[in-house]
Amino acid sequence: MPKPSPKKTPMREQDPKVRAHNFEEVPYGYTPEEAVEEAKRCLACKKPGCVQGCPVNINIPGFIGQIALGNFWEAMKIMKQTNTLPAICGRVCPQESQCEGQCVLGKKNEPVAVGNLERFIADWEAKQSECVMCEMKPATGKKVAVVGAGPAGLTVASDCAKMGHSVTMFEALHKPGGVLVYGIPEFRLPKTIVEREVSFVTSMGVKLELNHVVGKLKSVDELLNEFDAVFVGTGAGQPSFMGIPGENSLGIYSANEYLTRSNLMKAYLFPKYDTPIVRGKRVVTVGGGNVAMDSARTALRLGADKSILVYRRSREEMPARSAEVHHAEQEGIEFNLLTNPIRYIADDKGWVKAVECLRMELGESDASGRRRPVPVKGSEFQIPVDTVVVAIGNSPNPLIPQTTPGLETAKHGNVVADPKTGRTSKKGVFAGGDIVTGAATVILAMGAGRLAANSIDEYLKTGQW
């Protein structure tokens, strides 16, 4: 067998100069030939680290082995045993710190491009006339309510449906997908892909109730009268602000608002779509995560001359996926690292016109293991702007904790749930995803959903809490 190539098979992408002005997806995906070539790099380890690195333990060598043989249909069957949302995961998972981070090849060379292959196989299936169906167990007669149709909820819903339970998903917004539709932009995750993956879940018999705000229309207690178990996956939907002077000036958005306008409401197509968005010429985005990258890149596509990222730590501490940081740089996002806003200055009509910042330096490590940024005295300077996007994180949505007596919450309003089972302090109620952990990743929410579905199944069988 020839030695595997030291580098990943590259994926073709839209030219950065062109794509910075459109909302079409950046990478084009592998051709079948490229996928087979990449799959052949896999050593099919006996003890695959990649599987352990995956929060939902996909049989990675299994599906890659089938791709290498050209058996794409078989590859997809293996994929769907553990992951019903592969087109999404292949695009948005932080592979470098999960599957690919554990790949043996990665010790000396580049790891196998697991994410690219996952994406390939899912996109290949979408082009076929039929799709791989999951094996469904006979109906149990038990009813499960899933609150929130985001990554955690979709996973619980599909897993519970496969186990034979009757599942209803309740979604507050007018479209299913949670952060996949309101948060992640079209150029990173096309909405047709989310629609396809959601329709796969509903094709398994999962009922979907849109525009239903649990906690307002029905409470969790009312759901417990109708359903045998309730899963709460309502996410980290409440935006954090810094609480600095001038933050309520006009032109200052939370990333949630900015991205929801552009993605869910399609404000980038205004006036064809009715929801407007400010098309700033000088946009500052505050933060260093995926959401910050998404916001800064959206600003460019909305026509900004300058899209500037302001982050208080250094490049190394940025929590964003490395591919997103790389794409952002290619597109010309200006990185202002070790910089922290301290106040906003508005004009006489209340519109933001400048951000005053302080330079930072890294001090001792903090609780997260990252070095704490410390202000440099006297380093104040101003960046002229017309639009600001605050992307410094989200806290749990309080609607359900506020309206569910007996549901224990932690300090920041997160729902307390057993990390192995998703069980909460309230009988019959499970929780997982960002509502439990605080803002994290799509795949971690799916992992929590997988564990919760298994323990819901056990609870429904035994009745034991």
Place this chain on the structure above:
Amino acid sequence: MLSAGIKRFELDAAEIARKAQPGQFVVLRVNEEGERIPLTVADTMPDKGILVIVFQEAGKSTKLLGTLNEGDSILDLIGPLGRPSHIEKFGTVVCVGGGVGTPEILPVARALRQAGNKVISIIGFRNKDLILMADEMRAVSDELIVATDDGSNGNKGFVTDMLNQVIARGEKIAHVFAVGPVIMMKMVSKVTEPHKIPTVVSLNPIMLDATGMCGVCRVEVGGETKLACVDGPEFDGHKVDFDLLMARLRTYLPEEKQSLEMFESAHAKGGCCGGKGACR
């Protein structure tokens, strides 16, 4: 049609109608391209499964909504949202409604009356042709004062003038509730503040998801930032920064103008599609 540009719709929404309480609102979307429009619940008929909204045709989205006829449907309806009004027996209360705020104060006045309060209602309009829901307000009030800015109904003055007169009578007023244009709620709060009369106002900032997710509806109350959609929409009028609210409501004026002009010119060409969105 209640008066020029103001319409009342009965929506078939049994679940929401059963749950909605005075002071709460709904969000609706007319069609796929449409905005999420927040509207206060004006009334409910739970036994018939009907939810009533009253709206002023102001911009493109409300005009589009206004093109719908009986039997048409809207794409999305979400609710009830926001916290209900705090209703208890206060004693004598004054309910102030300005313009299209009148239908919104109606359920609050009714609930206050049912809770055993003496309800004095003051409603104000620019002229007598714009007077809305006076009979309905009279039915739930111990006393109703209707004022017009130009005096065309025989009682000239702003709602604040009427409120000052009521206060001057010397009766102890335990609470004031006000719904209407921001400037009206600001002036009402200014009238009651020196008399230390607790005053509740219902705020109408720009909203998007209206479930606490986006933060666009942030308002400052007593120096603290609050979200009107989940912490409100009712707040202590003596603590609200009304000027900030008015400024933030102007965020999208150019876009609103552009949308409206496009909509009206499509209408002028006879291209209207009865609210299906095709006339664009």
